[in-house]
Amino acid sequence: MGGKWKKIVKIIGLGLLIGIIPSVGLGEYYQYKDSEGVVRFTDDTSIIPPDQRDAVQMHKSISTPPGADFEAETENSTEAVEGAPQSAMTSDDRAESEALNARRKELLEMYREIQAEKKALGGAPPKSAKSAVKADYEQMARALNQKVEDYNKASMEFEQKVKAFNSRISAK
Numbered sequence: 513m514g515g516k517w518k519k520i521v522k523i524i525g526l527g528l529l530i531g532i533i534p535s536v537g538l539g540e541y542y543q544y545k546d547s548e549g550v551v552r553f554t555d556d557t558s559i560i561p562p563d564q565r566d567a568v569q570m571h572k573s574i575s576t577p578p579g580a581d582f583e584a585e586t587e588n589s590t591e592a593v594e595g596a597p598q599s600a601m602t603s604d605d606r607a608e609s610e611a612l613n614a615r616r617k618e619l620l621e622m623y624r625e626i627q628a629e630k631k632a633l634g635g636a637p638p639k640s641a642k643s644a645v646k647a648d649y650e651q652m653a654r655a656l657n658q659k660v661e662d663y664n665k666a667s668m669e670f671e672q673k674v675k676a677f678n679s680r681i682s683a684k
Contacts, residue, residue, distance in 0.1 A: 543569040
């Protein structure tokens with residue numbers, strides 16, 4: 513994957529991460545690399561390893577604007593798969609188109625599940641909450657973040673497959 517794509521993936525991932533990580537109002541969150549070099553995000557500086565605190569990047573969170581419609585955007589992003597000219601498509605092409613559309617529906621369901629889990633998780637516990645409550649919340653938030661990362665990866669792979677398919681069909 514080239515440098516341009518890595519940057520795009522990071523930007524998209526960060527955008528989705530900002531939209532999915534629950535927060536109380538608008539606030540700050542922090543980015544750091546853990547001991548294995550994995551980029552992590554948190555709104556609780558106490559979980560950042562002391563040796564990583566000098567390299568922390570602070571970000572301001574944003575809210576998703578009212579009316580943002582991911583589902584419509586997702587459906588439109590693959591419109592060419594559904595609208596490919598049937599006359600130019602072989603039976604293998606039609607089968608691939610059906611498989612891509614099925615995958616699109618799976619990704620949409622994955623997105624809905626992430627949104628439901630985000631809503632169920634709620635906001636971060638208050639700073640005065642017991643450490644066990646905070647630890648439970650952090651664990652659930654990390655699990656949700658992993659699902660977001662998995663979704664981002666699957667979504668990017670899907671978009672590449674759609675573009676390749678559409679290019680191949682358009683060339684016929």
